[in-house]
Amino acid sequence: MLTSGHEQEASSVPDADLNPTETTGYKVGQQKTVEELAQLDAEDESLVRWKASLGVGAGAKPTAGSGPAVTVLxxxxxxxxxxxxxxxxxxxxxxxxxxxxxxxxxxxxxxxxVELRFRVNHGLVSGLKYIQVVRRLGKNWDKLEAMCGSYGAKDEPYVKKFPAEEAPTGMIARSGTYTVRSRVTDDDKTVHADFEWYFKLGKEW
Structure with a gap:
């Protein structure tokens, strides 16, 4: 199931399980447009490099745009x-x-x-986060919550690889199918993607 305009079926993983962890004392900053960021402290070299990493500056895409801000590929x-x-x-x-x-x-x-490939289509996306919950037989087995970062729009996709995990072992672990529900969200709690996929464990790939 995807959120990009496709009909969704009821998920076996509850919405509440996909809620991001709240960081105590953290406040979401005021959202700025790409144009506003481009004007900030142009003489500050470290800030210029940071803005360049976001795709902000000369040749950056404008804030305004139609369609989804982020497309997960x-x-x-x-x-x-x-x-x-x-x-x-x-x-x-x-x-x-x-x-x-x-x-x-x-x-x-x-x-x-797990590696995620996505494109930012317009504007600036702050605090992009990937969350996945693995569920089997009505029980949550694992949850991954990883920060991707902040990104500006550009034509080339971004790639984010998350820390390695280890698959379970044993006969019980090999029985049945695992449901994984994945969600991509941001500081504003906008859900950019929400989808399910499935896997089994085997003795070989």
Whole structure:
């Protein structure tokens, strides 16, 4: 299920489980446009470099734009024990739905990393965050919550790789299908993507 204009089915992972952790004492700063940021302290070299990393400055895309601010393109699983990553194309809802009956296979005990590829279409997105909850047999098994950062609009996709995790092991862990609900949100609590995918554990990839 995707939030980008597609009909959603009820999820087995409750919405409340996808809520981001609130940082005590942290306040969301006043949102500025790309144009306003470009004018800030132009003579400050460190700030110029920071703005350049966000795509702010000469040649930056303007704040205004139609359509979604962020398009999440793919989610990949890579592992030192696997020659090529497993890539989920998030621009094709039918391919994602097919995983319910034919889930991907993750090798038990394997170390793997989740990688997100996304594009910022216009404006500036502050505090982009990825959250995923893994659920099986009505119970949450794992939750990953990782900060991506702040990004300005540009034509090329951004890629964010998260710290490695280790897959469970054992006969019980190998039984049944795991449901993963993933969400991409930001400081303003805007949900840019919300989708489910499925996997099983096997003795090999």
């Amino acid at each position: 793919s989610l990949s699983l890579s592992s030192p024990s696997r020659p090529t990553p497993i890539e989920l194309d998030l621009t094709t809802p039918a391919a994602l739905s097919a995983l319910k009956s034919d889930p991907i296979v993750i090798k038990e005990g394997a170390e793997y990393s």
